[in-house]
Amino acid sequence: MILQKxxxxxxxxxxxxxxxxxQRDLILDVFLSTHEHLSVEELYLKVKVSAPGIGQxxxxxxxxxxxEAGLAREMxxxxxxxxxxxxxxxxxxxxxxxxxxxxxxxxxxxxxxxxQNEIAARHGFSIRSHRLELYGLCPACKETVPVP
Amino acid sequence: MILQKxxxxxxxxxxxxxxxxxQRDLILDVFLSTHEHLSVEELYLKVKVSAPGIGQxxxxxxxxxxxEAGLAREMxxxxxxxxxxxxxxxxxxxxxxxxxxxxxxxxxxxxxxxxQNEIAARHGFSIRSHRLELYGLCPACKETVPVP
DNA sequence: TCATAAAATGATAATGATTATCAAAATAGA
DNA sequence: TCTATTTTGATAATCATTATCATTTTATGA
Numbered sequence: 001m002i003l004q005k006x007x008x009x010x011x012x013x014x015x016x017x018x019x020x021x022x023q024r025d026l027i028l029d030v031f032l033s034t035h036e037h038l039s040v041e042e043l044y045l046k047v048k049v050s051a052p053g054i055g056q057x058x059x060x061x062x063x064x065x066x067x068e069a070g071l072a073r074e075m076x077x078x079x080x081x082x083x084x085x086x087x088x089x090x091x092x093x094x095x096x097x098x099x100x101x102x103x104x105x106x107x108x109x110x111x112x113x114x115x116q117n118e119i120a121a122r123h124g125f126s127i128r129s130h131r132l133e134l135y136g137l138c139p140a141c142k143e144t145v146p147v148p
Numbered sequence: 149m150i151l152q153k154x155x156x157x158x159x160x161x162x163x164x165x166x167x168x169x170x171q172r173d174l175i176l177d178v179f180l181s182t183h184e185h186l187s188v189e190e191l192y193l194k195v196k197v198s199a200p201g202i203g204q205x206x207x208x209x210x211x212x213x214x215x216e217a218g219l220a221r222e223m224x225x226x227x228x229x230x231x232x233x234x235x236x237x238x239x240x241x242x243x244x245x246x247x248x249x250x251x252x253x254x255x256x257x258x259x260x261x262x263x264q265n266e267i268a269a270r271h272g273f274s275i276r277s278h279r280l281e282l283y284g285l286c287p288a289c290k291e292t293v294p295v296p
Numbered sequence: 297t298c299a300t301a302a303a304a305t306g307a308t309a310a311t312g313a314t315t316a317t318c319a320a321a322a323t324a325g326a
Numbered sequence: 327t328c329t330a331t332t333t334t335g336a337t338a339a340t341c342a343t344t345a346t347c348a349t350t351t352t353a354t355g356a
């Protein structure tokens with residue numbers, strides 16, 4: 001699977017006249033090895049563990065390339081910071097976000113997807129993407145926070 | 149209606165030990181007089197027309213107060229910039245956003261709202277708010293952009 | 297009306313996330 | 327091996343936002 005993704009990225013790079021560099025290779029390794037929704041800073045810190053010499057600007061540039069290549073998806077949560085998640089072939093999902101501990105849980109609902117398309121059509125829009133985020137408290141935080 | 153909102157803000161301010169200042173009054177006037185989803189910069193430029201002496205930091209601080217008072221709602225679109233819209237009593241809506249001309253259209257769908265609550269419950273979350281944005285092309289931009 | 301305490305302001309410095317710049321390094325093809 | 331071009335890393339620059347602080351304004355009580 002990871003080899004598949006690496007290959008996909010290399011094909012994308014070749015098609016764009018871009019180089020396959022060891023930094024990009026390593027950053028992709030680290031990115032694919034975690035299933036969290038990471039900010040650039042967080043990924044950079046993980047990359048620094050294996051390759052201290054890689055610059056933060058390189059990580060910024062490389063993540064944008066992964067997004068262009070379809071391997072990563074950018075998401076901007078309410079805190080305004082850009083995070084990245086894996087793109088799994090043929091899959092889309094939305095997010096439940098805990099306002100207290102920042103836990104992110106993914107979900108998918110075909111009915112909502114269909115309704116979104118209907119609403120868009122009703123307004124004469126043709127939609128390409130969407131963002132659905134539900135903010136509240138996760139099960140763990142619900143236990144510890146008294147209801148006001 | 150505007151008087152109502154001003155009164156509501158003044159009550160909020162008094163309850164918080166805050167002052168009612170002419171700058172806040174004017175900023176609220178300008179904010180309520182437009183129904184767009186404005187960034188702080190955009191609102192600041194509008195405010196400057198009537199009151200050149202008002203500082204940008206004042207507009208930043210004041211908009212945050214309007215949000216706390218329940219008169220405005222912050223929204224962060226994909227561009228990462230914070231925008232503000234009016235809060236209408238008892239109403240919630242979501243947004244269709246044109247990726248080309250940045251037009252924002254509001255909509256509301258009770259079924260989606262209900263499904264969101266069901267999904268949250270299914271994952272043990274209790275949600276407080278959500279964000280739903282559909283990105284695509286508005287009717288006008290669909291006309292002018294050839295389908296690839 | 298005046299005095300005063302406290303909030304608010306405006307200008308601007310500071311912050312943090314992100315991007316631009318550029319000399320040097322790395323890559324890939326001939 | 328050579329060379330053209332891309333990429334890198336360090337860091338300056340940018341931009342949206344917030345912090346700082348001297349000064350101003352507000353609201354209250356006398």
